[in-house]
Amino acid sequence: MLDTNLKNQLQAYLEKLVQPIELAASLDDSAKSAELEELLTEIASLSDKIILVRRDDEARKPSFAINRVGTDVSVRFAGIPLGHEFTSLVLALLQVGGHPSKAAAETIEQVRDLDGDFRFETYFSLSCQNCPDVVQALNLMSVLNPRIQHVAIDGALYQGEVEARQVMSVPTVFLNGELFDQGRMSLEQIVAKLDVGASAREAEKIKAKDAFDMLVVGGGPAGAAAAIYAARKGIRTGVVAERFGGQVLDTMSIENFISVSYTEGPKLGTALEQHVHDYDVDVMDLQRAETLVPASDATGGLVEVQLANGATVKSRAVVLSTGARWRQMNVPGENEYRNKGVAYCPHCDGPLFKGKRVAVIGGGNSGVEAAIDLAGLASHVTLIEFDSQLRADDVLQRKLRSLPNVDIIVSAQTTEVLGDGQKVSALVYKDRVGGDMHTLELEGVFVQIGLLPNTEWLKGTLELTPRGEIVIDDRGQTSLQGVFAAGDATTVPYKQIVIAMGAGSTAALAAFDHLIRTSAPTAVAA
Structure with a gap:
C-alpha cells in the first residue's frame, strides 16, 4: 500500500519511538477493512516496538487504536488515515510511542491541568486541508491527559453517521455527544475554549x-x-x-x-x-x-x-x-444553513456530498475550479454566475464545459436558500434578463464569490x-x-x-x- 520511499521515511520516523505500542484493529469482511489491515501490517513491520493485534469489539469497522502498552494512553482512527491525514497518523504513532510534542510547554501544561472527562469525536475528510490540525490537536490532548479520549472518523466512510448527526461540514467535532465546534482549530484554540480562565x-x-x-x-x-x-x-x-x-x-x-x-x-x-x-x-x-x-x-x-x-x-x-x-451571498437562508448544506470549502466538504446535487455560486477561477472538483463527487453540479459570462481562465472554462454532469447558468441572481430546518433542500435564483424566478432542488450550495x-x-x-x-x-x-x-x-x-x-x-x-x-x-x- 505504501510506496518504497514512503516506507523508508516512515521507518526513519519510527526509530524515534521510545515506548512499545500496539495497533489494535477492529475489522469486518469489507474491502476497506482489508485495506486497513494491509496498512497496519506494513506499519507494524517497520519497527520492533510495534505489534498488531485484532480486536473486533468496536462498533465502527474498520477502525483501529494506537495504544501505549501497559497504559491508558490511546488514540483511535475510524477509517484509513491517508491523504491529508497521513501526517496525523505518523504523529499519533510517535506521540503514543513517547516521542515529545513540539507544542509550547505552557500549552502542554494547560492540557494536563484540564479538569473533567472529555470524549471527543472528529469527522474529517481525506481531502480536507483544515482537518489535520484539529485531528492532531485532539490526538495530542488524549496522549497528554488520560481523561481525554478522541476518535477521528472519516465522514466519507461512515456516511450513515454523518447523515444521522447532520454533519455537512468538516472538520466537525463532538464533545461528549454534543456538537463542540466546526472548522479549523488549533491546539491553543481548543484548549482556550475548554479552559475558561485562559x-x-x-x-x-x-x-x-x-x-x-x-x-x-x-x-x-x-x-x-x-x-x-x-x-x-x-x-x-x-x-x-x-x-x-x-x-x-x-x-x-x-x-x-x-x-x-x-x-x-x-x-x-x-x-x-x-x-x-x-x-x-x-x-x-x-x-x-x-x-x-x-x-x-x-x-x-x-x-x-x-x-x-x-x-x-x-x-x-x-x-x-x-x-x-470569503464573501457571503447575504440572502435569506444562508446563515441559517451554514454548515448544514451551505459551504465555502469544496475541498473540505465536497466528500460529504458524494452522489448528491449541489450548486456552486460564482464564475471566477475559484468557482469554476470548485465546480470541476465537485463534478467528480456529486451526481450533478449547477454553476450560477451573476454576470452574463464566466470570468474564469479559458482553460478552466473548457474543462468545465466538457463535464457531462455540470450545468452553467449565467445572468442569475441567487435570492434565497431553502431547507427543512435541518439541511438545505433548494436554492432560488432570479433570471436577470427575463425576471423569472427559478427553484433548484439540491442538497448543497458552495459559495465562491470573492473576498x-x-x-x-x-x-x-x-x-x-x-x-x-x-x-x-x-x-x-x-x-x-x-x-x-x-x-x-x-x-x-x-x-x-x-x-x-x-x-x-x-x-x-x-x-x-x-x-x-x-x-x-x-x-x-x-
Missing part, C-alpha cells in the same frame, strides 16, 4: 507588556513579512493575530508562489509562523483587534490597539494586515473605500500618521499571496523609515 490570564499578560516600536495586526503573508522585516531592523516588534496564517490556511493548492512549483496553504502557513519565530518577535496569537486608537497627546504619542479580551497593546508604529474572508476585507473594526478611524478596503499609498501609508497597511485588506489591486508578502515588506520598511525620521527607536540592535 482568556483573562492572557489579557493580564498582554496588559503588562511595554510599548512596541512596531506592532503588526494580522498573521497572514503580509503580516508575517512585515514582522520579519521589522525584526531584522532590530526594533521591538509584536504581532497580534486572530489566526496566524490567515486565509492561506484555507487554501488547498498553491501553484503560483514564485520559485515553489507547488505547496498547500496549511504547509505555507506553518512555514510563515516558523520563520517569524526565528526572530525576536512577540507573537500574540488568538487575539482579535477591536478598536484602533490613533496617536495623540492622550495616548502619549503611541498608537493603541484594543483587543476583544480587554487588553490594550501600544506601539509607536502599526502595520495593519488583517486580510480578507471581503476584515476592516469593520476600523470604520470611522481611518480612510476606507466604499468596499471597506484600507486606502494606502505606494508606501503602505494610511490616512493616519504612523499607521501603515498591507495585503488583501487594502486597495492593492491584486489579492495574491506573493503580492501580500511584498506589500507587507514595503509597509514595514516605510514604518521603520517613519520611526527613524520622527525619533530614535527605543531598542535598536548594536
Whole structure:
C-alpha cells in the first residue's frame, strides 16, 4: 500500500519511538477493512516496538487504536488515515510511542491541568486541508491527559453517521455527544475554549507588556513579512493575530508562489509562523483587534490597539494586515444553513456530498475550479454566475464545459436558500434578463464569490473605500500618521499571496523609515 520511499521515511520516523505500542484493529469482511489491515501490517513491520493485534469489539469497522502498552494512553482512527491525514497518523504513532510534542510547554501544561472527562469525536475528510490540525490537536490532548479520549472518523466512510448527526461540514467535532465546534482549530484554540480562565490570564499578560516600536495586526503573508522585516531592523516588534496564517490556511493548492512549483496553504502557513519565530518577535496569537486608537497627546504619542479580551497593546508604529474572508451571498437562508448544506470549502466538504446535487455560486477561477472538483463527487453540479459570462481562465472554462454532469447558468441572481430546518433542500435564483424566478432542488450550495476585507473594526478611524478596503499609498501609508497597511485588506489591486508578502515588506520598511525620521527607536540592535 505504501510506496518504497514512503516506507523508508516512515521507518526513519519510527526509530524515534521510545515506548512499545500496539495497533489494535477492529475489522469486518469489507474491502476497506482489508485495506486497513494491509496498512497496519506494513506499519507494524517497520519497527520492533510495534505489534498488531485484532480486536473486533468496536462498533465502527474498520477502525483501529494506537495504544501505549501497559497504559491508558490511546488514540483511535475510524477509517484509513491517508491523504491529508497521513501526517496525523505518523504523529499519533510517535506521540503514543513517547516521542515529545513540539507544542509550547505552557500549552502542554494547560492540557494536563484540564479538569473533567472529555470524549471527543472528529469527522474529517481525506481531502480536507483544515482537518489535520484539529485531528492532531485532539490526538495530542488524549496522549497528554488520560481523561481525554478522541476518535477521528472519516465522514466519507461512515456516511450513515454523518447523515444521522447532520454533519455537512468538516472538520466537525463532538464533545461528549454534543456538537463542540466546526472548522479549523488549533491546539491553543481548543484548549482556550475548554479552559475558561485562559482568556483573562492572557489579557493580564498582554496588559503588562511595554510599548512596541512596531506592532503588526494580522498573521497572514503580509503580516508575517512585515514582522520579519521589522525584526531584522532590530526594533521591538509584536504581532497580534486572530489566526496566524490567515486565509492561506484555507487554501488547498498553491501553484503560483514564485520559485515553489507547488505547496498547500496549511504547509505555507506553518512555514510563515516558523520563520517569524526565528526572530525576536512577540507573537500574540488568538487575539482579535477591536478598536484602533490613533496617536495623540492622550495616548502619549503611541498608537493603541484594543483587543476583544480587554487588553490594550501600544506601539509607536502599526502595520495593519488583517486580510480578507470569503464573501457571503447575504440572502435569506444562508446563515441559517451554514454548515448544514451551505459551504465555502469544496475541498473540505465536497466528500460529504458524494452522489448528491449541489450548486456552486460564482464564475471566477475559484468557482469554476470548485465546480470541476465537485463534478467528480456529486451526481450533478449547477454553476450560477451573476454576470452574463464566466470570468474564469479559458482553460478552466473548457474543462468545465466538457463535464457531462455540470450545468452553467449565467445572468442569475441567487435570492434565497431553502431547507427543512435541518439541511438545505433548494436554492432560488432570479433570471436577470427575463425576471423569472427559478427553484433548484439540491442538497448543497458552495459559495465562491470573492473576498471581503476584515476592516469593520476600523470604520470611522481611518480612510476606507466604499468596499471597506484600507486606502494606502505606494508606501503602505494610511490616512493616519504612523499607521501603515498591507495585503488583501487594502486597495492593492491584486489579492495574491506573493503580492501580500511584498506589500507587507514595503509597509514595514516605510514604518521603520517613519520611526527613524520622527525619533530614535527605543531598542535598536548594536
